[in-house]
Amino acid sequence: xxxxxxxxxxxxxxxxxxxxxxxxxxxxxxxxxxxxxxxxxxxxxxxxxxxxxxxxxxxxxxxxxxxxxxxxxxxxxxxxxxxxxxxxxxxxxxxxxxxxxxxxxxxxxxxxxxxxxxxxxxxxxxxxxxxxxxxxxxxxxxxxxxxxxxxxxxxxxxxxxxxxxxxxxxxxxxxxxxxxxxxxxxxxxxxxxxxxxxxxxxxxxxxxxxxxxxxxxxxxxxxxxxxxxxxxxxxxxxxxxxxxxxxxxxxxxxxxxxxxxxxxxxxxxxxxxxxxxxxxxxxxxxxxxxxxxxxxxxxxxxxx
Amino acid sequence: xxxxxxxxxxxxxxxxxxxxxxxxxxxxxxxxxxxxxxxxxxxxxxxxxxxxxxxxxxxxxxxxxxxxxxxxxxxxxxxxxxxxxxxxxxxxxxxxxxxxxxxxxxxxxxxxxxxxxxxxxxxxxxxxxxxxxxxxxxxxxxxxxxxxxxxxxxxxxxxxxxxxxxxxxxxxxxxxxxxxxxxxxxxxxxxxxxxxxxxxxxxxxxxxxxxxxxxxxxxxxxxxxxxxxxxxxxxxxxxxxxxxxxxxxxxxxxxxxxxxxxxxxxxxxxxxxxxxxxxxxxxxxxxxxxxxxxxxxxxxxxxxxxxxxxxxxxxxxxxxxxxxxxxxxxxxxxxxxxxxxxxxxxxxxxxxxxxxxxxxxxxxxxxxxxxxxxxxxxxxxxxxxxxxxxxxxxxxxxxxxxxxxxxxxxxxxxxxxxxxxxxxxxxxxxxxxxxxxxxxxxxxxxxxxxxxxxxxxxxxxxxxxxxxxxxxxxxxxxxxxxxxxxxxxxxxxxxxxxxxxxxxxxxxxxxxxxxxxxxxxxxxxxxxxxxxxxxxxxxxxxxxxxxxxxxxxx
Numbered sequence: 001x002x003x004x005x006x007x008x009x010x011x012x013x014x015x016x017x018x019x020x021x022x023x024x025x026x027x028x029x030x031x032x033x034x035x036x037x038x039x040x041x042x043x044x045x046x047x048x049x050x051x052x053x054x055x056x057x058x059x060x061x062x063x064x065x066x067x068x069x070x071x072x073x074x075x076x077x078x079x080x081x082x083x084x085x086x087x088x089x090x091x092x093x094x095x096x097x098x099x100x101x102x103x104x105x106x107x108x109x110x111x112x113x114x115x116x117x118x119x120x121x122x123x124x125x126x127x128x129x130x131x132x133x134x135x136x137x138x139x140x141x142x143x144x145x146x147x148x149x150x151x152x153x154x155x156x157x158x159x160x161x162x163x164x165x166x167x168x169x170x171x172x173x174x175x176x177x178x179x180x181x182x183x184x185x186x187x188x189x190x191x192x193x194x195x196x197x198x199x200x201x202x203x204x205x206x207x208x209x210x211x212x213x214x215x216x217x218x219x220x221x222x223x224x225x226x227x228x229x230x231x232x233x234x235x236x237x238x239x240x241x242x243x244x245x246x247x248x249x250x251x252x253x254x255x256x257x258x259x260x261x262x263x264x265x266x267x268x269x270x271x272x273x274x275x276x277x278x279x280x281x282x283x284x285x286x287x288x289x290x291x292x293x294x295x296x297x298x299x300x301x302x303x304x
Numbered sequence: 305x306x307x308x309x310x311x312x313x314x315x316x317x318x319x320x321x322x323x324x325x326x327x328x329x330x331x332x333x334x335x336x337x338x339x340x341x342x343x344x345x346x347x348x349x350x351x352x353x354x355x356x357x358x359x360x361x362x363x364x365x366x367x368x369x370x371x372x373x374x375x376x377x378x379x380x381x382x383x384x385x386x387x388x389x390x391x392x393x394x395x396x397x398x399x400x401x402x403x404x405x406x407x408x409x410x411x412x413x414x415x416x417x418x419x420x421x422x423x424x425x426x427x428x429x430x431x432x433x434x435x436x437x438x439x440x441x442x443x444x445x446x447x448x449x450x451x452x453x454x455x456x457x458x459x460x461x462x463x464x465x466x467x468x469x470x471x472x473x474x475x476x477x478x479x480x481x482x483x484x485x486x487x488x489x490x491x492x493x494x495x496x497x498x499x500x501x502x503x504x505x506x507x508x509x510x511x512x513x514x515x516x517x518x519x520x521x522x523x524x525x526x527x528x529x530x531x532x533x534x535x536x537x538x539x540x541x542x543x544x545x546x547x548x549x550x551x552x553x554x555x556x557x558x559x560x561x562x563x564x565x566x567x568x569x570x571x572x573x574x575x576x577x578x579x580x581x582x583x584x585x586x587x588x589x590x591x592x593x594x595x596x597x598x599x600x601x602x603x604x605x606x607x608x609x610x611x612x613x614x615x616x617x618x619x620x621x622x623x624x625x626x627x628x629x630x631x632x633x634x635x636x637x638x639x640x641x642x643x644x645x646x647x648x649x650x651x652x653x654x655x656x657x658x659x660x661x662x663x664x665x666x667x668x669x670x671x672x673x674x675x676x677x678x679x680x681x682x683x684x685x686x687x688x689x690x691x692x693x694x695x696x697x698x699x700x701x702x703x704x705x706x707x708x709x710x711x712x713x714x715x716x717x718x719x720x721x722x723x724x725x726x727x728x729x730x731x732x733x734x735x736x737x738x739x740x741x742x743x744x745x746x747x748x749x750x751x752x753x754x755x756x757x758x759x760x761x762x763x764x765x766x767x768x769x770x771x772x773x774x775x776x777x778x779x780x781x782x783x784x785x786x787x788x789x790x791x792x793x794x795x796x797x798x799x800x801x802x803x804x805x806x807x808x809x810x811x812x813x814x815x816x817x818x819x820x821x822x823x824x825x826x827x828x829x830x831x832x833x834x835x836x837x838x839x840x841x842x843x844x845x846x847x848x849x850x851x852x853x854x855x856x857x858x
Contacts, residue, residue, distance in 0.1 A: 020742060022472070023740070023742055023743055024737065025388075025389045025395060025397070026395060026397050026472065026474050027397035027398070027474065028740035028743040028748075028750065029397075029477055029743075029772075029780065030397060030474050030476065030477055030743075031469070031473075031476035031477040031480060031779075032743075032744055032779070033469040033476060034395075034469065034471070034472045034473050034474065034476045034477075035472070035743075037469065037470055037471065037472040038395060038472035041472065069388070069389045069390065070389065070390050070546055071390045071392075072390070072530075072546075077546075077547075136577070139581055140581075143581060143585050144581060144584050144585050147585065147586075150585075150587065151578070151581050151582060151585045151587065152571075152578065152582060152587060154548065154549075154571070246574050246575055246578070247575070247577070247578060248578070249571070249572075249573055249574070249578050249582075251547055251548060255574065259386075259388075259547075259574075262737065263388065263389070
């Protein structure tokens with residue numbers, strides 16, 4: 001239902017954008033007759049409802065339609081872009097989640113000591129820097145001066161897993177910087193709360209070793225809010241990276257939607273946005289599931 | 305060097321009156337050698353013949369076009385903008401896509417970097433007496449990559465396809481009023497005649513690379529160009545991936561000298577900054593087109609060479625001649641007098657531009673009348689004009705424009721300058737699609753705004769600039785400028801076959817436009833291509849084409 005509403009909103013929003021498809025493709029200096037002919041060929045001179053119905057009735061059957069701009073099926077574009085986005089997100093994820101949590105935990109265990117200050121303040125400072133700033137700085141350092149890493153995320157044709165990974169390190173670093181402070185902060189406050197709680201005191205008082213207390217009692221409770229945060233960031237990592245994708249010349253779903261919106265390529269735009277909508281929905285579902293695994297209190301349908 | 309009249313007479317014997325008039329102009333010193341070569345090539349005289357005439361007229365040999373040849377076998381890597389739509393020779397309009405198409409497909413003739421037409425798939429061309437019929441002789445033995453020989457049928461079909469209003473052709477606006485569907489006629493397998501609607505002295509430019517859609521592809525083309533990328537060029541397609549890049553390999557069956565590079569690779573970018581970083585980082589060898597503001601960092605980089613071509617590309621500042629305070633030509637002149645053009649050229653454009661004189665006649669055109677005085681900043685005179693128009697206390701008005709290249713900065717400079725005469729400009733800077741809108745009157749900020757700045761790309765001849773944005777019925781006439789004298793002069797200029805007649809009309813048009821000033825032409829900016837040091841033989845054109853067949857790497 002949400003996705004259906006989303007599709008209608010995107011469609012109506014697309015109509016508000018100035019210009020029309022034929023004009024966007026042929027440019028402002030093309031003859032009006034040529035524009036009309038192209039609009040007719042593409043079918044965008046039909047009534048709005050007919051256009052929307054034509055597309056949505058195919059979409060629910062798994063056909064994403066034909067791109068106005070590229071005049072070829074949309075599905076391969078979306079699948080490729082989504083695959084690329086997921087690869088980049090995965091690299092960023094693998095880097096930031098363990099390090100972010102570790103940072104938060106270390107900070108909480110060293111509460112108000114210099115190490116805590118460094119992690120908290122440092123993390124917060126890099127989080128507020130936008131990706132295009134950190135991205136350019138990182139490119140200049142690692143790509144142009146040191147020449148350690150390729151500055152474009154587009155790997156050569158037929159590149160293997162490790163080559164692709166090598167090309168994705170630099171683009172994932174700005175994402176790491178944005179998310180690190182955020183995750184570390186959540187983990188830190190979760191930890192502080194958990195360390196302060198009655199059950200931790202009980203565990204310590206009943207004589208359990210410190211290591212066991214942290215692993216079995218503190219961490220498990222402390223990380224619950226962090227997981228929710230990470231899950232909501234998954235959507236951002238996959239769908240919200242237009243800036244990073246542009247800077248590193250990466251063909252992800254963010255840049256796909258951006259170009260589609262600019263060209264008024266409605267089938268591409270709708271399919272791209274609905275795909276991101278589905279990714280968000282799935283990510284939230286997975287987060288709920290993980291939450292219930294880690295937190296026995298809300299395991300539904302269980303008696304104890 | 306003395307004139308050799310016996311050789312000149314010998315050469316003259318087989319020439320048309322028009323050609324002989326041009327030769328007379330050179331001998332008498334009325335036409336410079338540069339203009340002679342350019343106009344001679346337009347009339348279809350071959351470059352070696354033009355060279356012999358120049359020798360006989362006592363001007364010494366022509367500058368040799370042959371350069372030291374680099375080593376063959378390189379892979380040349382180019383950064384270019386992303387093709388914005390499917391690559392279809394008929395509808396394509398964006399620089400990124402045109403560049404890819406031009407790697408494989410060729411034109412009848414090429415408008416070179418010096419604006420001299422060079423033969424390509426056509427060996428020669430000739431007008432009839434009044435310039436209404438142009439006859440093109442085709443090169444023999446040219447093969448398409450798909451195997452067939454290129455013949456008159458392919459040329460007729462390729463050009464007819466573009467002139468057909470039912471085909472969503474992007475060249476329709478070039479051909480309207482000049483060449484209709486069915487007006488291209490095959491004479492024999494290697495001769496084609498073009499029957500024009502009206503006399504046109506610059507018609508070969510419309511079949512050259514200047515009209516970027518006019519590549520010759522097989523007559524059997526059905527509209528699926530990305531499947532074949534068929535053409536006759538020195539490179540053939542290896543792989544094309546939409547939005548990512550393309551690669552090409554040398555065409556061993558090419559009709560001319562075989563290309564030097566073994567391969568070429570094109571990588572697509574949406575933004576300028578990553579292209580600059582890629583060139584500095586050694587991941588590409590060439591940035592095909594680099595706007596001066598975005599590329600400032602490279603202009604003084606010792607590891608980078610800049611190829612700078614004089615062009616006629618410019619930003620038009622139009623003023624509505626039919627309503628509001630700008631209706632009075634004195635007010636329009638006053639605003640034009642506020643601009644400090646030297647500052648524009650040196651500061652805003654970093655010295656990579658030529659001054660504009662409020663007409664489309666850029667200094668690069670041989671027909672431009674250079675005796676017309678250059679308009680300069682003159683605030684005192686501008687204030688007088690405002691007083692005379694009864695607007696001494698000034699007024700407030702909106703300047704609408706697009707966020708593109710240096711236009712926002714240009715608008716701010718104008719805003720500051722016109723303050724001096726009491727004109728307060730509100731800037732309304734829009735996204736490009738918002739500015740152009742539907743690109744028809746009544747549904748476009750570009751065509752409806754009272755004052756606006758619009759980007760115009762380079763053209764080898766000023767015909768397009770003279771017609772659509774300035775003629776009374778012009779479809780891009782954002783200034784709503786309606787002037788019968790102008791219309792007649794523009795028509796006369798376009799029809800003129802003779803360089804001196806063109807120059808005479810040009811002078812009149814330049815003076816009329818200085819008086820009326822419907823559009824301010826502040827500067828004409830250079831076309832910049834950046835290459836890594838050691839890359840040689842790269843030949844760009846100001847139409848964003850890039851010829852790589854002679855490219856090499858050290």
